[in-house]
Amino acid sequence: MKFFLDTANLDQIHEVNELGLLDGVTTNPTLMSREGGDWRAQASLICEAVDGPVSLEVIATTHEAMIEEAMDLVTFGPNVVVKIPMIPEGLKALKVLHEREIKTNVTLVFSPSQALLAAKLGATYVSPFVGRIDGLGQSGMECVDQMRTIFDNYGFTTKILVASVRHPMHVIESGLIGADVVTLPYATIMQLMHHPLTDKGLAAFLADWDAFQKNQ
Ligand code: G3P
Secondary structure, three states: OOEEEEOOHHHHHHHHOOOOOOOOEEOHOOOOOOOHHHHHHHHHHHHOOOOOOOEEEEOOOOOOHHHHHHHHHHHHHEEEEEEEOOOOOOOHHHHHHHHOOEEEEEEEEOOOHHHHHHHOOOEEEEEEHHHHHHHHHHHHHHHHHHHHHHHHHHHOOOOOEEEEEOOOHHHHHHHHHHOOOEEEEEEHHHHHHOOOOHHHHHHHHHHHOOOOHOOO
């Protein structure tokens, strides 16, 4: 399973990269706007810093303007994946971008039927927003499970990129289902790593060793 970081923050990107856990990055207009400053400069730095796919999202809502924006976004680096919203105009843009061999990530996906349409039109990734689906009182992971079955039934190569991740169980369940990628907020990657019994156990080992050394 690939781990992407869901952020536009360079410090977080560098830190997770140093851990050796960074397979890619996903951004969106909200995450970009949180960083402030010149978004073009920020996007370039992110593309340089990441040895893997970087999703940059279009702002346009007509297919012609999305395609124009996508052609600009891909100039930021060879690793750019253009994020397209799951709306009818987005699907029209997706078809053209697929024909131009531009990598795409169809975002704001909330149902298996939306994922099926994106896969049929050649999306590289689809991003089900599991946390937001859970927030509706439905099951985000059940949606992902259904997407996996549909894609496997028909041999779609579109990758399932689980997004809107809220906690480590979303990651574990993604692994059990066989999702291709999870995109994680920085805090969730840290949560995956830490366990209070690891810290407690290490403290006890070091204290015992210290006492042993003093008695030598
Ligand atoms: O990047 C898309 C997605 O991960 C957004 O997550 O937390 O805004 O629902 P969230």
